[in-house]
Amino acid sequence: MDQSETPCVRAFYHSLSGAVHYVVSDPATKECAIIDPVLDFDIVSGRFHTGSVEVLLDYICANQLRTRWILDTHPHADHVSASGYLSQVTKAPTVIGKGVLKMQRLWNDIFNNGTLRIDGSQWDRLLGHGDTLNIGRLALTAAAAAGHSLGSVSYLIGDAAFIHDTLMMPDSGTARCDLPGGNPNVLWHTIQAILRLPQDTRLFIGHDYRPNDREARWETSVRAQAENNVDLVGKDQTSFVALRNQKDKQLPLPRLMLTALQINLNGRRLPLTDRIFDGYPDVGPGVNQRPGHWPPYASILASHERLGGNGK
DSSP states (O other): OOTTOOOEEEEEEETTTTEEEEEEEOTTTOEEEEESOEEEEETTTTEEEOHHHHHHHHHHHHTTOEEEEEEOSSOOSSSEEOHHHHHHHHOOOEEEETTHHHHHHHHHHHHTOTTOOOSSTTSSEEEOTTOEEEETTEEEEEEEOOSSSTTOEEEEETTEEEEESSBOOTTTOBOOOOSTTOOHHHHHHHHHHHHTSOTTOEEEESBOOOGGGOOOOOEEEHHHHHHHOTTTTTOOHHHHHHHHHHHHTTOOOOTTHHHHHHHHTTTTOOOSSTHHHHTSTTOOTTGGGSTTTOOOHHHHHHHHHHTTSSOO
């Protein structure tokens, strides 16, 4: 991680999910990467919308940037990734961490979805810990960041680190670990690795839920996290794990989890058959026919086709 390089970072806050997606660019060459883009999805109507990423694309166009890579830090459980749509629009390759293979195997069994390819071939590049890419003159290094999920990865670029669901803003603590594949002990070690980065490293988080109705925030630093994070100050591993487990017991499932994971684990593609409905854990047969749970499959498929079909 070459701290002498300072990438230009532009954040876009997605108010419906609390997620933050980013455009990271090299000022010298005008090459950029998009990190964790969000595709708008209305679960009631089953329609996808591209409004959030169109704003991102407008920024890229206005600043005459060239999109080199489209990256996800992991298959998200709370929103649908826009990586596939953006790859079609920009022709840039898609990237994710190699841990996605573990997530595909785990969730394929949970969803009983025999159509899911579990070899990661839905993405153009899979990065292991320490693997690098270039964004113009900037070097991007992948760092394994499991704990929230089996497939989480951080991206280190110059003096910036994109850490998604590991640390939140200091007043919000840390990411949940209660979904399948999550582990608070593993997250503790991931966080300790982040805190060993240079103190002034800019940390860009993946979500902000605006506690006490404050304005949305997404940039912090290693120093600020070490000194102020409410889940970390005064904690050792044992007390952190106890706190994380206690907090996780009080959290509801992400509203779009069953939708988002089945699409995101398949590289932004919709499942090929209606087995998506009987593959849900703890959901009875016929859920697709009950208003408010899931719209008719044909409606979702038609919406997806309007975005260019079933992916690359």
